[in-house]
Amino acid sequence: MTKILIIEDEQPAGEYLTQLIRKIDTKAEILDVLESVEMAVNWLGHNKMPDLIFLDVQLGDGTCFQIFEQISITCPVIFTTAHDEYAIRAFKLNSVDYLLKPIRLEALRFSLEKYYQLNSENAISKVRHLEEMMHSQILNRKSPRRSFLVPYRDKLIPIKDVDFAWLTIRNSVVVAMLHDERNLVVDKSLEELENQLDPSNFFRANRQFIIARDCIREIELYFNGRLLVRTFPISPIQILISKERVPVFKKWFEETD
Incomplete structure (x- = not known):
């Protein structure tokens, strides 16, 4: 049974994603649907790490980068976003996958199959690369606008x-x-x-x-x-x-x- 955490600031989108996941994998357990950076940091700081996180890039009180600033996430992540270029440039080579909104059933099925095909060693390796990339982007942004x-x-x-x-x-x-x-x-x-x-x-x-x-x-x-x-x-x-x-x-x- 895959334990999944959803971090999505729009309630209808979170409910819709939950329904799609359950259609594809009836054994998947949705641990929670969180709406903000603050809620995500608090939940991850007080609960066992899930098997997989669906993470919206832009949340109500900030961006997903702020979660990684405060919590070490040691599980694979599938990003969801309405902004394709932003997500592709930031996460394409390091995340398990990214999904563009509105999320389609077949696209979600492909992402979950991709996750299930990863063995635990490869998944951990990908997550470590993801964390390194995110911290690098957060701490070493180049050429700020003047x-x-x-x-x-x-x-x-x-x-x-x-x-x-x-x-x-x-x-x-x-x-x-x-x-x-x-x-x-x-x-x-x-x-x-x-x-x-x-x-x-x-x-x-x-x-x-x-x-x-x-x-x-x-x-x-x-x-x-x-x-x-x-x-x-x-x-x-x-x-x-x-x-x-x-x-x-x-x-x-x-x-x-």
């Missing part, structure tokens, strides 16, 4: 990366707060910006915020092991670091160039 053209009315405003204090999602758009307290709408997602900004200077605090090191003025101990980050310019919404992300945040903040 300048942006931000639309403003009928103009494009040149902004340097160091001008950003924090970036947040507001009414479904990304708003950048600059150190000089100007607000500008950025025509990119937080996920895109997270991958483009220099990780030594910018941190994905949670689903809503990316913060710059230089904007942090105070860090307060908060409920349930979380941290409250106070910034300047001041954020109208609390910027909280989850308990699971606290060690990663502390390590990032204390690192020197």
Whole structure:
């Protein structure tokens, strides 16, 4: 019996994937369906590693990379994504397989058969390569983006990366707060910006915020092991670091160039 964990932030997609898996393998046991990086880190930190994980690339509070930053995953992974080029470039040679959404029954059957054909030694080897690749990408991103053209009315405003204090999602758009307290709408997602900004200077605090090191003025101990980050310019919404992300945040903040 294969014990499977599904990490998928869209409930209908998680339920649909569960149904498809059970159609193909009636003996498969779905251990849980988790919706976020935080939930995944907590579950994996308190339970025995499953036999196989189905992992969505983009989750509600971040990307799957953030799970690998905090937990050593020692089982094979099948990635699911709606963004084919992103998944192919990142995982094609290292994961068991990747599936494009909407997931088709035959594509899923092929992925599961591929997994079942792997002997345990080969599966472990693949996972180790996957972990090494992910850590390398996370810690050694090259050529971070240093300048942006931000639309403003009928103009494009040149902004340097160091001008950003924090970036947040507001009414479904990304708003950048600059150190000089100007607000500008950025025509990119937080996920895109997270991958483009220099990780030594910018941190994905949670689903809503990316913060710059230089904007942090105070860090307060908060409920349930979380941290409250106070910034300047001041954020109208609390910027909280989850308990699971606290060690990663502390390590990032204390690192020197």
